[in-house]
Amino acid sequence: MKHNTILGALGITLLVMLAGSGPHNKIIFFQSISNASESNDAVLKIAKLPVDNIDDRLKKVNNQLGFKLFAHLFNSQQQKNIFISPTSIAIALGMTYNGASGTTQQAMAQALGLEGLSLKEINLGYQKLQTNLQQADSDIQLSIANSLWANREIPFKHQFLKNNREVYHAQVTNLNLNNSQSKNIINSWVREATNQQIRQIVDSINSDDILFLINAVYFKGNWHQQFDNNLTQEKPFYLSADFSKPHPLMSQSGEYSYYENEQFQAVSLPYEQKRLSMYIFLPKPDNDLAALSQQLTTENWEEWMKQFRLQEGSLQIPRFKLEYGVDLDRALAALGMGIIFDGDRASFEAMTSKPVAIDQIKHKTFVEVNEEGTEAAGVTSVGVRVTSIMETKPFEMIVDRPFFCAIRDEQTGTILFMGAIVDPT
Numbered sequence: 001m002k003h004n005t006i007l008g009a010l011g012i013t014l015l016v017m018l019a020g021s022g023p024h025n026k027i028i029f030f031q032s033i034s035n036a037s038e039s040n041d042a043v044l045k046i047a048k049l050p051v052d053n054i055d056d057r058l059k060k061v062n063n064q065l066g067f068k069l070f071a072h073l074f075n076s077q078q079q080k081n082i083f084i085s086p087t088s089i090a091i092a093l094g095m096t097y098n099g100a101s102g103t104t105q106q107a108m109a110q111a112l113g114l115e116g117l118s119l120k121e122i123n124l125g126y127q128k129l130q131t132n133l134q135q136a137d138s139d140i141q142l143s144i145a146n147s148l149w150a151n152r153e154i155p156f157k158h159q160f161l162k163n164n165r166e167v168y169h170a171q172v173t174n175l176n177l178n179n180s181q182s183k184n185i186i187n188s189w190v191r192e193a194t195n196q197q198i199r200q201i202v203d204s205i206n207s208d209d210i211l212f213l214i215n216a217v218y219f220k221g222n223w224h225q226q227f228d229n230n231l232t233q234e235k236p237f238y239l240s241a242d243f244s245k246p247h248p249l250m251s252q253s254g255e256y257s258y259y260e261n262e263q264f265q266a267v268s269l270p271y272e273q274k275r276l277s278m279y280i281f282l283p284k285p286d287n288d289l290a291a292l293s294q295q296l297t298t299e300n301w302e303e304w305m306k307q308f309r310l311q312e313g314s315l316q317i318p319r320f321k322l323e324y325g326v327d328l329d330r331a332l333a334a335l336g337m338g339i340i341f342d343g344d345r346a347s348f349e350a351m352t353s354k355p356v357a358i359d360q361i362k363h364k365t366f367v368e369v370n371e372e373g374t375e376a377a378g379v380t381s382v383g384v385r386v387t388s389i390m391e392t393k394p395f396e397m398i399v400d401r402p403f404f405c406a407i408r409d410e411q412t413g414t415i416l417f418m419g420a421i422v423d424p425t
Contacts (some may be wrong), residue, residue: 045051057116059111062414065089067301073326075293078290079422082422083367086250092207097109098123098164098351100347100351101349104339104345105347108340123167137271140271145216147171148173148211149182152174155321157350188200231250231251235247237249238308248318249316249317249319259304264282265281266280268308277408289422319424328342329361367417403420404421
């Protein structure tokens with residue numbers, strides 16, 4: 001049996017940290033996310049832990065950060081596709097947070113919503129969250145792997161390395177980064193951890209590079225309810241009220257978790273055992289994506305999640321495939337983290353005695369959604385939510401204009417990906 005799947009989504013978050021004074025020592029941080037259709041036995045796994053004690057506040061951190069960054073990016077790029085991974089960015093900054101100190105750490109804590117939590121509490125929360133995501137669904141592959149590649153000539157703080165090794169289960173390796181083979185060693189790990197989705201992430205190593213931090217996340221998810229290829233039809237997708245392009249729309253009908261108000265229609269499309277789902281929010285014809293983006297806050301999101309109910313209906317959604325890349329420096333500075341980029345004020349003394357500051361933060365993603373999938377031994381449907389019974393007429397939802405979407409873990413509420421799809425072509 002064939003199942004529909006997100007065929008591929010990968011993201012790269014790159015942090016380059018430059019010395020604020022003295023020699024131009026660089027710390028380079030990579031974070032890659034791969035959401036692909038092939039199996040990935042080589043991706044590193046971490047032990048399963050109980051998940052019922054995950055700190056509720058920390059669970060919301062990446063969602064809050066995601067909505068804030070999305071709003072900032074959307075305001076400056078309203079006519080473009082946007083697709084980010086709040087989980088990727090939150091984990092990247094969580095690892096970096098272990099090296100921050102003083103006012104730099106305070107600024108990061110405030111921007112990330114971590115105020116009042118000790119470093120130990122934060123690390124424990126991230127550890128449990130990562131573990132929980134990886135055991136989300138036995139039919140879904142979701143793995144997280146981290147590594148640090150340190151210049152063996154540079155004295156890094158023991159606790160910084162220990163925290164990343166024990167909390168994030170990072171593979172810590174001392175290298176002679178001036179050796180021409182070091183780049184190949186790092187890229188080999190990246191290829192293995194992302195199931196060959198990212199072939200090369202380190203183009204070159206300069207003489208002042210001192211640390212590479214890498215995170216890789218692998219995800220494979222098949223739709224719980226498959227789309228029929230024969231029902232996919234070329235139809236107009238309206239980029240604006242006056243302009244449309246022909247585009248394939250996939251169709252199906254059935255019972256869905258659905259919510260509608262005066263501003264939008266929203267539907268949840270679960271994967272496999274329904275632990276993870278894609279949410280699609282379609283603004284009403286007299287509304288638009290810009291208006292919806294103004295309402296995308298953590299508070300509204302959590303309230304909306306409570307309103308979804310099982311309802312019969314028909315659905316048409318576009319295939320879409322996109323690549324997205326953005327420099328997050330300005331967005332994070334706007335959230336109050338400008339100090340981390342300031343070579344005169346940034347303090348990462350918990351990482352190294354060398355004066356360093358973050359020079360650049362880049363985030364890249366790729367996603368492809370269609371009705372094709374891989375063969376599976378079987379699909380088990382569990383965890384159907386009990387809802388109140390009410391008389392409702394079947395809904396019709398035709399996603400033929402710009403929309404918002406998100407991939408969410410139903411147990412923790414963690415949003416793995418979110419984006420505005422303006423042009424699926």
